[in-house]
Amino acid sequence: MKVDLAIIGGGPAGLSAAITAKNNGVETILVIEREPSLGGILQQCIHNGFGLEYFKEELTGPEYAERFMRQLLASGIHFLTETMVYEITGEKVVKAVNKTQGLMLIHAKSIILAMGCREKPRGSIALPGSRPAGVMTAGTAQRYINIEGYHVGKKILILGSGDIGLIMARRLFLEGAEVIAVAEILPYSGGLARNIVQCLHDYDIPLLLSHTITDLSGKDRVEEVTLSQVDCDLRPIKGTERKYACDTLLLSVGLVPENELSKLAGVQIDLETGGPIVTADLETSVPGVFACGNVLHVHDIVDHVTLEAQQAGTSASRYLQGLFIRDSATMSFKASKKTQYSSSKDEMICILCPVGCSLSVKPVGDEITVTGNKCPKGREYAVSELTSPKRTLTSTVILQHADLSRLPVKTDKPLKKELVLEAMSIINQTIVSSPIKSGDIIISGILGTDVNIVSTRSIP
């Protein structure tokens, strides 16, 4: 098989890169995806908060993915799902297998690497203790719950306060689990401020900063986790141990770009970011091979992945059209600055966008004065948060379908915060069958409100 451009990975990076390359005139493009559906990890990220920068509206993961999947289908770009690339050669031969077509040798003139990243496992932090069932990464738990529809535990401790850890704390709480705490070894959380508010504060889940795990017990299943405070060198302080009975430990201790294939292709890797060394045009050390998205460096926000992937798509199209001049300089990506987080009664973090402005809120007579907001929405948010807080709720309903057992859903407008748990019990009683389109109303006017529960994924 011969193609102009092979794109490895059909997640947000691969999708955008493909669409941009097609729009720039590249003829034969092939996107290769290992999962049964395009969209990558977004399909299991059923929570909202995606697209605020790129689409100027708030979407869930599957909705964000679907916007690009539609464009991809409309533009006639070829793609393969359930297909795994096992090797890329220095001559840009992409070797892939699947069940139906068997082994494929795809000769590409140009390649875009868009394989994403993976979670760091338990060993990466040399977490001591026994090795029973009930220890898993937050992303694995997310897949079990949101895609496969299985509970992973009843009494849960989360280590690591990055966004995935925070999001999963809320998700597990809403699914009926007891989330004991989110522990973080650093003196601040690595997650977005809005996630700390919406995922932890809303449900009174404690965030234990400067804490780490010093022991884990349980033969078959996790039974107890010991947390200790750490000193400024992140070493556990003796005498601060506290035992927590739980059956599950979720790890959210970092992500690493997945570059096994890149290395096989001879692409040089930046030891600091774990991603390929690239030029300003996102070309790797192998001419004609580009990289974008989390395979390059781990992004906090998917909108940035999209923008970066468009750049990679443009570069690849220029390369294929012979318009490309290789940049001799390379660039590196520095880890983004993490939000320092503090909270007091008269301080509030605006959760309407990822900026997360720190608002100072003071009631003066009947009026409320708000300072610290960078846009007018901040004031509106603070007032509504003080008077009648509302939240977008996302979850799943049972889906009767051969391959998928859960359909992701959300409230089509924010719901009063105090109704969230009641709404969950209605959602949990709902069964739907395919075909369904994203946006279809699943439950109309839940709990007598004007809020509908709508599908966030299209299932043919």
Added chain:
Amino acid sequence: MTSGSLLFKNRWVGKIKMYDIAIIGAGIIGTSAARELSRYQFKIALLEKENDVACGGTKANSGIVHAGYDALFGTKKSLYNVRGNQLYDQVCQELSIPFKRVGSLVVAKSEEDLLTLERLKENGIRAKVQSLKIIGKQEAFELVPNLNRQVIGALYAPTAAIIDPWEAAIAYAENAVTNGVNLMLNYEVSNISKINDVFQITSVQGHTLKSRWIINASGLYGDHVYRMVNSALSFNISPKKGEYYLLDKAAASITNRIVFGCPSKEGKGVLAAPTTHGNVLIGPTSSLVSQKSDTKTTSEGLMTLRDKAKSLLHHIPYEMNITNYAGLRAEPSTRDFIVEASEIPNFINAVGIKSPGLSSAPAIAEEIVGIIERLNGPLIVNPLFNPIRRPRLIFSALSDGEKELLIKKNPLYGKIICRCEMITEGEIVDAIHRPVGATTVNGVKRRVRPGSGRCQGGFCGPQVVSILSRELDIRREKVTLEGVESYILKGRTNSAHGGGNLDES
């Protein structure tokens, strides 16, 4: 026993099945003994308390076949280690066990250390260890460039090898079962009685069988099992914990040979070694613990290990750690292996097999056959014995042409489940349906390695659960990680009773 004939036929005494030989424990000792005994016309039961073979000390050790210079000449350890090392080439060939003679170095950093190396070498030569030699600094660094910079010489043993310890026990068990041995998992022996020269063995799970011979290969629990027939116990077995780091394959360049610290007053020191799959392991620590089930890793243990390992290698990239584990060695009060016909007739002990137990297993199995032959008289050969085990197909090791053909024949090989180690669904399904098939997630992992790579099952875990569920025809909530109760999932979401109830499915 009065006559030399052990009859090979199904015999039932009442409703209780009768065996010639019952082997208690399916670790490396029990499985290798079972396979060697299956060469003869015995009816054999291999009893294991866990839900898989190789779940005790065989599961968590250094994966090394020692050359044999270390164990004191004249001990059983010395004898079986040297013999076992020699036997492994043929065993691994017949049973398709990953095995590489990479050689080992004991490194010296002082004149005193060099004297220790001389003593080790002399001891090894008396035990007939081949090709031992003391090498200088230059040669040592040529063999392992990443040695600690203070190393001034080493004892080089080219016959030392690395082996996959799980695959070894699984392969022995598979071959034994193929040759007629009845492997009974989840059979935790709770009581043994002897009536009219026949042992009656009862399990915690409520089963009973009879046997003329017992081979006690129950590892850490060897004293406990022997006490069931002999209250005047002559030995104790204590658990000694060893903790390990296992590094990513990307760290493979730090050593391609086994590197031991020089034994000193402070103990035997630790080692760094490549594994047969291309990872590097660092370990073990050595501490007596009180519980025979305590396989926890500890912050202190891992810190001690990192500290000690500095003396071996110049650079160890712990940031490439993918997992830690701890195993228990069966430390006998007699200090030497206990491999003998016990005071109870027809009850053979093969216990207290600490390091170098894995190295010695083929020789211990040979000795067990010898003991039975000496006491029983000539053995009748099993004419159907087949020494060859069907090799596993390793998809990632095939050429592109072979891959293509294989997928055409069986499309399951076209679906890669584990992206770190490139393991296909076909390989996993084969691991489940072979003799001694995997029934747990870790059982699959030990056989074909999904979850052994750098993501440690983060991506492939849910898929392995789903494949096990499908192939074993059980609900996903019933799939376990390892132990009998080690369920991974806790019921379905979206129960009709609302979010608060996790028990409904």
